Amino acid sequence: MRGIRRAFPGVVALDGVDFTLRSGEVHALMGENGAGKSTLVKVLTGVHPRDAGEVRLNGSLIHPASPQDAQALGISTVYQEVNLIPGLSVAENIMLGRLPRRWGRIDWGAVNRRAEVAMGRLGLDLDVTQPVGSCSIAIQQMTAIARALDVQAKALILDEPTSSLDAQEAQNLFSVIRKLRDEGLGIVFITHFLGQVYDIADRITVLRNGKLVGEYETASLPRLELVARMMGRDPDEVAALESARPADAAKAEERKPFLSVRGLGRRGSIRPFDLDVAQGEVVGLAGLLGSGRTEAARLLFGADRAETGSVTAGGRSGAPGSCREAIAWGLGFCPEDRKAEGIVPNLSVRENIALALQARRGVLRRLSRKQQTEIADRYIRELNIVTPDAETPIRSLSGGNQQKALLARWLAADPRLLILDEPTRGIDVGAKFEVAKAIEELRAAGMAILFISSELEEVVRSCGRVAVLRDREKIGELAGPDVSAQGIMATIAGSQPKGSTEAEVRL
Amino acid sequence: MKRPAPRLITSSPPHLLMPLAALALVLLYDALTIPGFFHVEMRDGHLFGSLVDILNRGAPVLLLALGMTLVLSTGGVDLSVGAVMAITGAMAAGLIARPEGFVLAGLDLHGSAPAIVAVSLVAGLAAGLFNGALVAFADVQPIVATLILMVAGRGVAQLLTAGQIITFEHPGFQFLGSGFVAGLPFPVTVAVAMFLVTAALSRGTALGLFVEAVGDNPTASRFAGVNARMVKLLVYGFCGLCAGIAGLIGTADIKAADANNAGLYMELDAILAAAIGGTSLSGGRFYLSGTLVGALLLQTLTTTILTKGVPPVLTLVVKAAVVVAVCLLQSPKFRSVAGRRFRREAT
Numbered sequence: 001m002r003g004i005r006r007a008f009p010g011v012v013a014l015d016g017v018d019f020t021l022r023s024g025e026v027h028a029l030m031g032e033n034g035a036g037k038s039t040l041v042k043v044l045t046g047v048h049p050r051d052a053g054e055v056r057l058n059g060s061l062i063h064p065a066s067p068q069d070a071q072a073l074g075i076s077t078v079y080q081e082v083n084l085i086p087g088l089s090v091a092e093n094i095m096l097g098r099l100p101r102r103w104g105r106i107d108w109g110a111v112n113r114r115a116e117v118a119m120g121r122l123g124l125d126l127d128v129t130q131p132v133g134s135c136s137i138a139i140q141q142m143t144a145i146a147r148a149l150d151v152q153a154k155a156l157i158l159d160e161p162t163s164s165l166d167a168q169e170a171q172n173l174f175s176v177i178r179k180l181r182d183e184g185l186g187i188v189f190i191t192h193f194l195g196q197v198y199d200i201a202d203r204i205t206v207l208r209n210g211k212l213v214g215e216y217e218t219a220s221l222p223r224l225e226l227v228a229r230m231m232g233r234d235p236d237e238v239a240a241l242e243s244a245r246p247a248d249a250a251k252a253e254e255r256k257p258f259l260s261v262r263g264l265g266r267r268g269s270i271r272p273f274d275l276d277v278a279q280g281e282v283v284g285l286a287g288l289l290g291s292g293r294t295e296a297a298r299l300l301f302g303a304d305r306a307e308t309g310s311v312t313a314g315g316r317s318g319a320p321g322s323c324r325e326a327i328a329w330g331l332g333f334c335p336e337d338r339k340a341e342g343i344v345p346n347l348s349v350r351e352n353i354a355l356a357l358q359a360r361r362g363v364l365r366r367l368s369r370k371q372q373t374e375i376a377d378r379y380i381r382e383l384n385i386v387t388p389d390a391e392t393p394i395r396s397l398s399g400g401n402q403q404k405a406l407l408a409r410w411l412a413a414d415p416r417l418l419i420l421d422e423p424t425r426g427i428d429v430g431a432k433f434e435v436a437k438a439i440e441e442l443r444a445a446g447m448a449i450l451f452i453s454s455e456l457e458e459v460v461r462s463c464g465r466v467a468v469l470r471d472r473e474k475i476g477e478l479a480g481p482d483v484s485a486q487g488i489m490a491t492i493a494g495s496q497p498k499g500s501t502e503a504e505v506r507l
Numbered sequence: 508m509k510r511p512a513p514r515l516i517t518s519s520p521p522h523l524l525m526p527l528a529a530l531a532l533v534l535l536y537d538a539l540t541i542p543g544f545f546h547v548e549m550r551d552g553h554l555f556g557s558l559v560d561i562l563n564r565g566a567p568v569l570l571l572a573l574g575m576t577l578v579l580s581t582g583g584v585d586l587s588v589g590a591v592m593a594i595t596g597a598m599a600a601g602l603i604a605r606p607e608g609f610v611l612a613g614l615d616l617h618g619s620a621p622a623i624v625a626v627s628l629v630a631g632l633a634a635g636l637f638n639g640a641l642v643a644f645a646d647v648q649p650i651v652a653t654l655i656l657m658v659a660g661r662g663v664a665q666l667l668t669a670g671q672i673i674t675f676e677h678p679g680f681q682f683l684g685s686g687f688v689a690g691l692p693f694p695v696t697v698a699v700a701m702f703l704v705t706a707a708l709s710r711g712t713a714l715g716l717f718v719e720a721v722g723d724n725p726t727a728s729r730f731a732g733v734n735a736r737m738v739k740l741l742v743y744g745f746c747g748l749c750a751g752i753a754g755l756i757g758t759a760d761i762k763a764a765d766a767n768n769a770g771l772y773m774e775l776d777a778i779l780a781a782a783i784g785g786t787s788l789s790g791g792r793f794y795l796s797g798t799l800v801g802a803l804l805l806q807t808l809t810t811t812i813l814t815k816g817v818p819p820v821l822t823l824v825v826k827a828a829v830v831v832a833v834c835l836l837q838s839p840k841f842r843s844v845a846g847r848r849f850r851r852e853a854t
Contacts, residue, residue, distance in 0.1 A: 277538075303729070322729075323731075324734055335730055341724075344719075345723060346719075351719075354716070354730040355720055355731045358731060363738075366711070367713070413732075
């Protein structure tokens with residue numbers, strides 16, 4: 001693929017990206033969420049037409065117009081969410097759409113024989129007539145792969161195939177992948193798990209913000225460098241980056257602890273973790289996108305129910321069973337996905353700002369229109385929210401101003417601990433600065449803040465302490481002088497925060 | 508904020524424009540083609556005329572539509588309101604006539620109309636809360652949850668009446684259907700009162716804000732701490748209560764409870780009235796004033812069709828055509844497409 005470009009309304013998802021897959025190799029496609037991996041795959045498989053660039057298969061130009069088209073050309077895909085029909089048998093799922101017929105009827109004997117052969121190729125021997133829904137996720141994954149391979153595939157794309165597998169199942173999958181690679185297939189492997197990339201991939205292509213960062217041999221790309229590339233910075237520059245931070249960490253012991261988390265976890269979400277946040281302290285949650293930061297916040301806030309562990313906050317303890325309970329404990333949560341989980345789009349800025357406070361007061365103690373307007377106008381002024389007036393529907397505001405309005409929603413409700421999940425994503429520099437300023441003021445006023453961000457400078461600038469996550473697990477905590485972009489990246493990459501810049505390849 | 512006075516004038520709600528225009532058109536048509544349509548006269552201190560009749564006949568639909576508006580706003584729907592009308596009607600008729608085989612035959616209210624009304628409305632409220640519990644706590648899809656009572660409700664009504672059509676004479680209770688207050692039919696008074704109650708309940712408390720927030724973005728509302736389950740339970744309960752009142756009016760009017768036909772297909776008129784009034788079926792903003800106009804438009808249409816002597820087989824089709832037109836005109840997408848085409852042809 002050469003010079004691929006694909007734009008969606010308002011955003012260029014891919015801009016001049018090159019990608020080369022050779023037969024007989026496993027090629028990892030790396031990048032944070034939104035880097036353009038999925039779009040690249042979708043262009044390759046004909047889901048999206050490309051705006052510019054060319055795709056060649058064995059030297060000849062191809063223009064796949066649909067996934068079926070791409071499949072006929074030999075490009076098969078197994079998507080992140082397994083697309084199987086649970087009620088049908090393993091064999092039916094594998095053969096669906098190309099069931100062999102005889103005398104106009106479906107030849108079930110042939111269906112099952114061919115399915116058995118397909119599964120056998122993956123080293124699996126099982127009853128292909130059982131419904132897929134009753135199989136484990138790993139078997140379902142294999143079924144999806146078998147379906148992709150049953151057509152004469154030359155290239156196989158695996159989008160996050162291991163995200164719902166445990167370690168042993170993932171290893172089984174890898175041995176299948178290696179077998180297929182040795183048979184001469186080209187395999188594109190997309191994952192968030194760094195360790196797996198070094199286990200299986202021969203080469204790595206890194207994307208960032210829709211642009212190609214580079215293509216590397218796995219063996220010649222140390223982990224730290226890979227992390228740095230994904231985050232969009234030069235590792236040397238990072239190493240040289242001076243940590244000019246306020247030395248407020250020393251006072252940490254004097255602060256009154258507010259939130260204490262012990263062993264909070266949920267299967268498939270995040271492994272049990274501990275965390276403490278004191279009043280007047282900003283604690284960062286750092287890690288690559290998809291490392292479990294949001295999941296940790298959701299458990300804390302009761303948006304997902306924790307399976308293990310407990311939270312102590314505001315003198316109460318337990319695992320919050322609902323957002324309402326967490327709010328009653330004094331927590332607030334600005335979610336990452338502003339559109340889907342933050343704003344109530346058709347309601348006015350005033351109503352959006354008043355919502356959390358009103359919910360806290362209950363249905364009967366209504367804030368009068370006048371009170372709501374006063375609150376809204378105050379925050380519009382203080383946070384410099386750009387809007388014609390408080391009655392404008394919030395959906396017509398820019399992203400940064402929506403974010404500030406959501407911040408205002410929580411400030412109005414006056415929580416004691418505020419969780420900010422990517423509060424600066426997709427907003428312009430001015431708005432970022434204002435959000436950062438607001439965070440510092442809140443901290444100074446004694447609020448406890450849990451700050452989640454992909455932008456390391458922001459984390460380093462704002463946070464006295466940083467918990468580092470990787471692969472849905474808390475792997476370390478940095479405090480005081482150790483909080484630096486380099487330290488965080490080194491921790492993610494798996495080496496010691498200080499000293500060596502060369503990462504270890506194996507955990 | 509800086510200019511509160513102009514805002515009140517300029518924000519003449521756009522959602523009211525189309526239904527009001529449609530209503531005006533139908534009334535204009537009536538004025539031109541039906542002699543004496545606008546004639547209202549005082550007879551024995553009571554107002555009579557086609558307009559009064561429209562208000563009177565439209566009252567039950569408006570009552571249903573008030574509750575329905577709030578339910579739709581949460582992103583739900585209540586298909587059972589017609590059946591709930593049948594239940595409360597059967598309840599009231601049974602309590603009055605106390606026929607052989609009536610389930611509550613042992614309950615003697617001594618013919619007290621307020622007690623009969625109260626007990627019957629409790630049944631309506633309970634039906635609504637049942638819907639609400641299914642939707643809010645069992646997470647059943649609203650259309651399925653209320654479909655249960657839409658079908659089963661008529662069964663319950665038949666059980667109450669032991670499968671008979673109960674007829675009765677009870678002047679006190681009949682006042683609900685055919686009485687007059689200040690010259691206006693009593694159902695109109697009830698409907699106006701319930702309109703005010705609904706407005707006070709939804710806009711005088713934070714319920715309206717919560718309802719709209721839950722309907723517009725359930726996840727964001729949950730994260731903001733809105734108790735969506737309680738909100739839904741309340742709203743469905745209120746919808747059941749409204750349906751109960753409508754059922755009592757219907758029963759009092761015909762002095763009989765017919766479990767099979769009371770309120771039949773009325774849920775559709777209620778949904779239409781709300782939709783015409785600008786409340787989105789996918790949840791979010793609701794407009795009680797729009798619902799009021801919507802209900803009036805539907806009844807005006809029905810009365811017009813009946814008065815014009817359109818063959819009964821055509822009645823529903825004519826009504827449907829007008830409703831489709833209004834709904835299309837309400838849709839911003841249709842308006843923009845149609846507007847573009849119109850401009851292109853004009854040039």
